[in-house]
Amino acid sequence: MKQTMKDLIINWAHAGYTIDEIAPLIPQIPRDEIAAIITNQQA
Structure with a gap:
């Protein structure tokens, strides 16, 4: 997954x-x- 997509999700x-x-x-x-992206960002 591209970093751009991760940034959008966050x-x-x-x-x-x-x-x-x-x-x-x-x-x-x-899903x-x-x-996982959201959980890792909040931790």
Whole structure:
């Protein structure tokens, strides 16, 4: 996954979007991976 996608996911998470809202926007990235990115960023 490109760093740009990670940055987008992190920005959306900080803006209050949930995994259920983010996942349909980027279907090429598995929901589990999105959750891991958000979890690692918050830790």
